[in-house]
Amino acid sequence: MLLNPLPVLSALVFAVTALAACGPSCGFPDSRCENDVCICNNSGAAACPNPGTFSYCPNFDTDQYACGSCSNYCTKCPSGENSCPDGSVYTCVNMKTDSLNCGLCGQSCPTDASCVNGQCVCPPGHSLCGDSHASWCAETMNDPFRCGSCYGFCERDKTCRNGKCVPCQAGFIQCGNTNCINPLNDNQNCGDCYQACGEGSNCINGKCETNAGCGSGQVKCAGSCRNISNDNNHCGGCDIKCSVGKNCSGALCV
Ligand SMILES: *[C@@H]1O[C@H](CO)[C@@H](O)[C@H](O)[C@H]1NC(C)=O
Ligand SMILES: *[C@@H]1O[C@H](CO)[C@@H](O)[C@H](O)[C@H]1NC(C)=O
Ligand SMILES: *[C@@H]1O[C@H](CO)[C@@H](O)[C@H](O)[C@H]1NC(C)=O
Secondary structure (H helix, E strand, O other): OOOHHHHHHHHHHHHHHHHHHHHHOOEEOEEEEEEEEEOOOOOEEEOOOOOOOEEEEOOOOOOOOOOOOOOOOOOOOOOOOOOEEEEEEEEEEEEOOOOOOOOOOOOOOOOOOOEOOOOOOOOOOEEEEEEEOEEEEOOOOOOOOOOOOOOOOOOOOOEEEEEEEEEEOOOEEEEOOOOOOOOOOOOOOOOOOOOOOOOOOEOOOOOEEEEEOOOEEEEEEEEEEEEEEOOOOOOOOOOOOOOOOOOOEEEOOO
């Protein structure tokens, strides 16, 4: 029996045209050519390139070389390791120790922390602060705002030593720096925290006093100009007295 040659010929012409537009390597096994792009029938996505041979149409759910998309390798990992995305491919990592995938894929530890048993661990004296989006290792041994932990806050009459809030000496306060200061004579915290005395003035009894009327090198102490470099009662600052047997020289009791 003879075939009608005309439909056979036109089918052949159509097939050759489709191949020509997408190239002879268009998706295996089940694809079509649309607008010069080789489209997979199973996924509706473009066929995956396969260098040197025909492009192909993987099952993105099960193909370990095209996991979710072309060229995404799902690696079969040794036991104890997991497959985590690394750019466009997957790599095997040990999530117990990998500081870029610590406990979870993509959960990275701060640079100064290490991954131990799937947890980011900071150096001694530091705590892991922040959340899963951004974390850092904070110093928590001497910081009165982070004393012993990220949220350890010392009251203002206490400061932080070895991760514990300890009382300042009587009359002293803590102003967020690491030391207890005396607000009666501290030029940066005069009378209260963060009340700095300006250039040319000094904190005397909790008030900023100017040196107006005094010579250079002199400081006004309770209304009088004093040479704090050699005054035994105001040695290096107002009301700093040298003990008996010592003289003030160069602002030091010697
Ligand atoms: C792929 O889909 C096209 C368009 O629906 C269809 O013409 C073609 O026969 C399909 N290919 C295969 C191998 O089934
Ligand atoms: C302060 O005392 C020093 C040391 O005796 C002296 O060299 C200096 O001139 C004095 N300054 C003033 C302003 O008196
Ligand atoms: C302090 O100064 C006095 C008076 O100038 C002097 O007699 C004494 O020896 C000095 N003391 C010291 C420790 O330098």
